[in-house]
Amino acid sequence: MQTTGRYFDGEAGQRFDVEVAVEPNQELLILSHPDLPADRIHWPLDALRALRDGARNDQITLSLRAARSDDSALIDVARLTISDEIAIEQLKRFTPNLMKRDLPKGTAWRITSRIGLAVGALVAMIFVILPAMANTLADIIPIEREIRWGKSIVAQMERFLGASELGELACSSPEGDAALAVMVDRLTHGTKTVYDLDVAVFDHEMVNAFAAPGGQVVLMRGLIDEAGSADEVAAVLGHEIGHVEARDATRNTLRATGSAGLLSLVLGDFTGGSIAVLLAEATLSASYTREAEEAADVFALEMLDTANVSTNGMAQFFDTIGKSGGHIHLPEYLSSHPATDGRAEAARDFATGQGETSPILADAEWQALQAICD
Amino acid sequence: MNKNISGRYYGESRPLFGLFIKTSILTVLTLGIYRFWAKTRIRKYFWSATTGDGDSFEYTGTGLEKFLGFLVAVVILAIYLGIVQMILFFFGISLFSEPQTQAEVLLQLAGVYIPFFAVVPLIFFAQYRSRRYKMARTRWRGLRFGMDSAAWGYVWRAILHSLLTILTLGILLPRQTFSLEKYMADRMWYGDAKFEQQGRWPELYKGMKHLVIALVIFAASITFGVVFVAPGFASLLFFIGYIWFVIGSVYYNVYAFNYMTKNKVLDAVIRFKAIATASTVVKIVLVGILLSIGFLLVVGIALAGIFFGVLGASFGGFTFGGGLILLIGFGGLFNVGVLLMLNGISLVFITQKIIAHIVDSVTVENAPHLDTIRQRAADKGADADGFADALDIGGAI
Numbered sequence: 001m002q003t004t005g006r007y008f009d010g011e012a013g014q015r016f017d018v019e020v021a022v023e024p025n026q027e028l029l030i031l032s033h034p035d036l037p038a039d040r041i042h043w044p045l046d047a048l049r050a051l052r053d054g055a056r057n058d059q060i061t062l063s064l065r066a067a068r069s070d071d072s073a074l075i076d077v078a079r080l081t082i083s084d085e086i087a088i089e090q091l092k093r094f095t096p097n098l099m100k101r102d103l104p105k106g107t108a109w110r111i112t113s114r115i116g117l118a119v120g121a122l123v124a125m126i127f128v129i130l131p132a133m134a135n136t137l138a139d140i141i142p143i144e145r146e147i148r149w150g151k152s153i154v155a156q157m158e159r160f161l162g163a164s165e166l167g168e169l170a171c172s173s174p175e176g177d178a179a180l181a182v183m184v185d186r187l188t189h190g191t192k193t194v195y196d197l198d199v200a201v202f203d204h205e206m207v208n209a210f211a212a213p214g215g216q217v218v219l220m221r222g223l224i225d226e227a228g229s230a231d232e233v234a235a236v237l238g239h240e241i242g243h244v245e246a247r248d249a250t251r252n253t254l255r256a257t258g259s260a261g262l263l264s265l266v267l268g269d270f271t272g273g274s275i276a277v278l279l280a281e282a283t284l285s286a287s288y289t290r291e292a293e294e295a296a297d298v299f300a301l302e303m304l305d306t307a308n309v310s311t312n313g314m315a316q317f318f319d320t321i322g323k324s325g326g327h328i329h330l331p332e333y334l335s336s337h338p339a340t341d342g343r344a345e346a347a348r349d350f351a352t353g354q355g356e357t358s359p360i361l362a363d364a365e366w367q368a369l370q371a372i373c374d
Numbered sequence: 375m376n377k378n379i380s381g382r383y384y385g386e387s388r389p390l391f392g393l394f395i396k397t398s399i400l401t402v403l404t405l406g407i408y409r410f411w412a413k414t415r416i417r418k419y420f421w422s423a424t425t426g427d428g429d430s431f432e433y434t435g436t437g438l439e440k441f442l443g444f445l446v447a448v449v450i451l452a453i454y455l456g457i458v459q460m461i462l463f464f465f466g467i468s469l470f471s472e473p474q475t476q477a478e479v480l481l482q483l484a485g486v487y488i489p490f491f492a493v494v495p496l497i498f499f500a501q502y503r504s505r506r507y508k509m510a511r512t513r514w515r516g517l518r519f520g521m522d523s524a525a526w527g528y529v530w531r532a533i534l535h536s537l538l539t540i541l542t543l544g545i546l547l548p549r550q551t552f553s554l555e556k557y558m559a560d561r562m563w564y565g566d567a568k569f570e571q572q573g574r575w576p577e578l579y580k581g582m583k584h585l586v587i588a589l590v591i592f593a594a595s596i597t598f599g600v601v602f603v604a605p606g607f608a609s610l611l612f613f614i615g616y617i618w619f620v621i622g623s624v625y626y627n628v629y630a631f632n633y634m635t636k637n638k639v640l641d642a643v644i645r646f647k648a649i650a651t652a653s654t655v656v657k658i659v660l661v662g663i664l665l666s667i668g669f670l671l672v673v674g675i676a677l678a679g680i681f682f683g684v685l686g687a688s689f690g691g692f693t694f695g696g697g698l699i700l701l702i703g704f705g706g707l708f709n710v711g712v713l714l715m716l717n718g719i720s721l722v723f724i725t726q727k728i729i730a731h732i733v734d735s736v737t738v739e740n741a742p743h744l745d746t747i748r749q750r751a752a753d754k755g756a757d758a759d760g761f762a763d764a765l766d767i768g769g770a771i
Contacts (some may be wrong), residue, residue, distance in 0.1 A: 006429065008516030013565055013747040015375075015429065016517060049434060053393070053415045053424030055385045073434045077749070079516050081430070107438070110379065114445040121449040133457070262452055266406070 010077025087312030176372025231313025242299030385423030411437030548578030571635030581629030584622030591615035
């Protein structure tokens with residue numbers, strides 16, 4: 001093979017238009033030019049490396065594998081560019097290692113140690129420091145501010161559910177409101193609560209309820225429709241009050257904003273990255289709320305017991321939503337209610353140990369509550 | 375070698391688009407980890423397509439070093455961002471409600487602007503470091519470029535100049551443009567030859583003429599709206615002013631690029647010339663936008679067809695929960711695809727075409743002196759632009 005090439009030695013900026021020849025027997029590439037030291041340079045063919053991802057397919061730029069490098073590419077500073085099509089073909093045939101990637105020694109260790117550090121920092125932040133900070137901040141936030149914030153979240157939720165103006169979804173009737181007040185009074189009678197509860201019913205078919213920061217609890221009409229008795233609604237309400245008292249919504253939102261920032265940082269801004277962040281964040285907050293859900297369940301059981309209401313209602317409610325299939329994902333500041341096995345069981349077990357109980361509402365009151373949105 | 379040599383760009387649309395799609399799919403599949411390699415490969419393409427006197431530029435950065443640099447940045451930013459973000463959110467909670475007192479109004483404003491200002495120094499820092507990293511990883515004719523390590527000096531200068539520009543309502547913008555570019559250019563090297571930025575900042579005022587015209591139109595719009603109470607005409611004027619302003623910004627940037635390039639000197643001997651034109655850049659951007667809109671229209675029509683087809687055929691078959699998740703999953707995948715295509719169109723038809731125009735517009739004068747320049751020791755510590763990657767600065771290139 002015989003051709004010409006543009007050669008730069010990587011020391012001087014001067015270009016040498018060299019004669020290039022391959023001698024397969026000696027396994028060498030020979031570059032010759034009168035101005036080169038000793039007129040010629042020998043490049044071992046097995047050390048030849050081609051630059052990758054070039055825009056020009058009419059030429060190839062060659063270099064040599066280096067023992068060490070000043071930048072991260074482990075190749076020599078000298079460059080030889082060849083534009084002769086046939087010569088390029090032949091070179092590719094003679095040099096099996098042309099496209100090989102070389103890595104400096106210790107690369108694997110550098111990668112693992114740095115991944116370890118980064119993962120360690122992230123894990124510590126997301127699972128230890130951020131939750132701890134969220135707890136502290138949730139406890140020191142002034143109650144008035146929390147209430148105002150909660151109100152705006154309820155308003156956002158109303159818009160999210162399709163209200164074109166605020167208050168459009170809120171259900172109210174004199175008898176229904178009275179029945180709801182009776183329910184809240186009976187529940188909170190024996191259990192001290194930090195927050196003044198503000199319970200509302202929204203006219204929406206979703207079978208759900210949520211607790212916003214600052215004592216705002218919203219029941220959906222779908223939930224009341226689905227419930228077989230007032231005790232079932234009371235169980236859900238007790239559960240939501242548990243979230244309110246534990247300030248779960250507040251702490252969840254605080255923690256979520258911190259870790260969402262971190263996750264988007266790690267996943268970067270690649271196309272569709274925000275979707276990946278959402279998914280990752282949903283998984284995170286789901287695992288977080290499970291503990292909170294259990295605590296709220298326990299809170300509800302005790303609250304019902306104190307109010308002399310049977311916890312069988314809670315068991316029945318879990319059975320019902322367990323049968324009707326999956327639940328709908330809500331934004332993370334709302335506590336969702338997965339119908340996990342065992343929750344109904346736990347409520348039923350608890351009921352066997354209860355003393356005298358009575359329904360939370362009289363039949364007439366329960367009918368009034370069911371008709372609150374009509 | 376000729377006395378003058380000119381730049382020439384060899385990149386083409388199809389191979390770059392293919393490279394972009396291929397690397398983007400790998401990025402999505404690896405949950406973002408491949409993005410460092412993706413960026414590197416795209417850069418290698420741009421760099422190698424750029425030639426002077428027939429010799430290609432070379433990008434010697436690697437995906438691995440970017441990944442490692444990013445991991446270091448993650449450790450620092452994880453702590454900074456996680457904590458700062460949560461504390462700011464805590465104080466920003468009152469944003470959700472109506473402010474009652476003057477103090478609360480101020481607090482809310484602070485809540486909006488502090489998060490932004492908290493990252494500003496880091497962004498300037500990353501800007502300088504990113505340019506330094508790119509210089510350290512760029513070679514031409516076997517010699518590497520380089521830049522001195524002086525990012526913090528850039529940070530405080532950039533902050534002061536930005537404040538001055540804002541306080542003077544943009545009157546000192548040329549001074550900012552000139553000084554910041556001079557700060558960087560005076561620290562740049564090619565081999566052992568140093569760059570020097572010459573020129574005077576008031577010269578850049580000529581480039582602001584279309585911005586001034588836009589402001590006059592805005593003023594006229596306000597006059598007509600307020601004094602003569604002609605809201606229709608006023609909003610028409612406002613719209614024209616807005617378009618003029620956007621084009622005026624392009625004109626200013628191109629003018630500044632030409633002026634700054636013309637006044638750069640390498641090794642006290644080699645000079646440059648740049649004759650980029652704003653009209654070409656505007657045309658490229660317009661075509662790119664039209665192509666994107668065309669693509670979206672086609673997608674929209676196809677989507678409507680598919681949607682109604684699916685709705686009619688099988689909606690009854692879905693159980694609600696499963697169907698919803700399926701739809702969301704499908705929608706997510708579809709979104710990723712559309713965004714990917716749009717980014718690809720923008721990279722190939724806007725970014726690459728503008729780069730091509732700029733490269734083709736540059737001439738190097740007194741080029742034979744290039745032969746006397748020698749290699750300079752590598753910049754130590756010009757590590758991968760981990761912060762820039764983490765803060766998403768510089769986009770695809």
